[in-house]
Amino acid sequence: ASGDVQRFDKELESQETALINLGTYLVIEKLKLLCYRNLVRRVYRLLAAQLEAQGKAEHRHKQDLGPYERAFEWQDGCSSDETICLLAHLIYIGAGRAYLSDEHRKIVFSK
Numbered sequence: 243a244s245g246d247v248q249r250f251d252k253e254l255e256s257q258e259t260a261l262i263n264l265g266t267y268l269v270i271e272k273l274k275l276l277c278y279r280n281l282v283r284r285v286y287r288l289l290a291a292q293l294e295a296q297g298k299a300e301h302r303h304k305q306d307l308g309p310y311e312r313a314f315e316w317q318d319g320c321s322s323d324e325t326i327c328l329l330a331h332l333i334y335i336g337a338g339r340a341y342l343s344d345e346h347r348k349i350v351f352s353k
Contacts, residue, residue, distance in 0.1 A: 245278075246277065247274070250273070251274075254274075275337065279338065285313045286305065286351065288309075289302070289305045289306075289309055293305075303350060303352070304348050304350050304351075305350075305351070307347045326342060326344075329342060339352040
């Protein structure tokens with residue numbers, strides 16, 4: 243629930259045999275998207291707090307993609323293109339209400 247993708251991968255790998263025997267491995271593997279969603283939430287909250295501290299609270303829903311790219315690279319080794327694809331997929335499945343602005347390299351969340 244903390245968005246720690248590395249920890250999720252480590253636990254999934256250690257329980258892989260038992261999960262395969264139970265027939266639940268693929269279901270549990272889909273929960274990785276939940277880890278990504280929680281990681282996005284943590285980065286959002288951190289950036290929103292920074293923007294509020296700078297007196298830019300009205301722009302906290304418009305955030306640069308850079309910190310998200312760094313967080314995904316740190317947690318899962320994702321390139322910037324992979325990060326954008328994962329963010330787009332999370333938006334598509336309804337895990338976040340936002341859109342990506344490729345022209346401005348921003349993610350814009352609903353207010």
